[in-house]
Amino acid sequence: WKEWSKIHKELYCLKGNIENDEVQKEQKLMEKRQEQVNVSCSEPMKMFIESLSTLSGNEKDYFLKWTQILIDALSTDDLSSILQTYDTKRAKQTELNKISTKLQSATFGLEHIFREMGQIYEAHESLQKPTKSGPTDWSKYPELAAELMISGHPMELMDGDAGHVPLTWIAGVLEEVIKKLGDKRVFVLSVLGIQSSGKSTMLNAMFGLQFAVSAGRCTKGAFMQLIEVSEETKKDFEFDYVLVVDTEGLRALELEGNATLHHDNELATFVVGLGNMTLINIFGENPAEMQDVLQIVVQAFMRMKKIKLSPSCVFVHQNVTDVGAAEKNMDEKRRLQEKLDDMAKLAAKEEGCDAEFFSDVIAFDVQKDVNYFAQLWEGSPPMAPPNPGYSKSVQELKTIILSKAKECAGITLSQFRSKIQDLWKALMNE
Structure with a gap:
């Protein structure tokens, strides 16, 4: 899949004999898909998909929870030893790059199993393979993923390892969600910030979500999660669901030296473009470090301004010592x-636009759209108690988000699906 993604990106920047190169790359892509089909559906994948297909709602939740606990238990020791070597070898960049690659390989979670499901589906779909009944019926995979997404499980939107969006899989999953729920209106809330700055923890506390926050495992890529608006509050809003898009940290350590800036720009443009509102999460009090x-x-x-999209934004300063x-x-x-x-001003020069101030780019009021958060823990973890001020900050931020959301009609799920396709293709063409 990583190799397929690399070749697919190369398709958008062909030089020289374009027609010939295009044919060759299309052929390579098909060969990669054939390789995927040949090795798809290993025994563990069959067992996993069979369990998902046959278990009832509650049993399915228990099954996924225990699978994640087992996976965490298996990879924790490896992660700890790799992180220790990372700390002791701060000096040599080449050694750090090797350890970073090891760290990426050792990180394993449920998202990797769902990614595998998506790839089996994409490979069979692109080669138009016939379906078989039973656990290897790949055409049922989007339906299984859609059921999980409706019940509140996060779904991977952008693969952080390959830096690519599996468009066929995402379109298939959202199509099934629309079949089950109808073409509902959603308010899309995107979140951006530096790595390990508590984005996922904040979202989990605010909306009761399930984004991965275990030690040593940072979010990779982008994940989306649906939250239904309750009946009593629905009358105040023009949408039925909030769709939260959580992203990996910008300036991730594992990517240092590996075209980080390009990856970060791509990710930020993608999630800002998708969101009706973007939360920008800053850790600590010094904006100079956030340059x-x-x-x-x-x-x-x-x-976004250039293509006539106007999302709103809110800044969150976390880990502030004196909020008051x-x-x-x-x-x-x-x-x-x-x-x-x-x-x-800098961005205006690069993009060839006129803008003197940030408020020329986006509607922004520094008094209303910047929030300060208390530290999550009072003291040093693991023995420190949670800070009650953190919960208060989360509630205040939620109130601000919802008051801004009242002024927005959101978009339908089918529009969201088209937006993903259009934005990603536009980014590839760059």
Whole structure:
């Protein structure tokens, strides 16, 4: 799949004898798909899919939970020893790159099993293979994934390892969701921020979600999760569901030196483009450390302005020592505003647009759209108690998000599906 993704990206930047190259690459893509079909459906995959197909709702939840616990138990020791060697060899970049590759290989979760399901489906679908009844009936895979997504499980939207979106699989899953729920309206909330800055923890606390937060395992790529709006609050909104898109951290350590900036720009543009609103999560109080991330985010908003999309955004400063210090926070907000204005000018030059201030790019009020969060723990984990101020901050942020959401009609699931296809193809053409 990684090799297929690499060849597929090369299709969009052909040089020289274009027609000949295109035919050769299309042929290679088909060969890769054939290889996938030949090795698809190993014994563990058959058992996993059979269990998903036959278990009832609650049993399915228990099965997935215990599978994740087993996977975590199997990979924890490996991850700990690799992370220790990473800390001891801070100096040599070549050695660090080798350890990073090891770290990526040792990280394993349920998302990898669902990714495998998606790849089996994509390979058979692209080669138009006949379906067989039983656990190897690949045509039923999107339906299984759609059922899980409706019941509140996160689904991978962008594969963080290959840096690619499996469009056929995503379209198949969303098609099944539409069949089961109808073409409902959704409010898309995207989240961006630096690695290990508590994005997934914040979302889990705010909406009761299930994004992976175990130690040593950072989110890779982008995941989407559906949350139904309750009947009593539905009357205040024009949409039926909130669709949360959680992303991997920008400036990820494992990607250092491996075209990180391009990967981050691609990811940020993709999720900002999908979202009706984007939460930008900053860890700590110093915007100077966030310069690279702010530049990536501002550039992504600039691109949206060019194609007449206007998402809103909210900044969240996590791990702030004194949330109540009004004067200090005013100063922080002023510095953040200056930084954003500088980034807007830089991004405007790169994208060939006119923009003097960040508010020229996107509707933004530094007084209302910047929030300060208390630290999650009072003291040092693992023995520290949770900070009650954190829950209060989460509730206040949720209120702000929902008040902004009232002014937005959201988009239908079918429009969201088309948007994924269009945005990803536009990014590939760059």
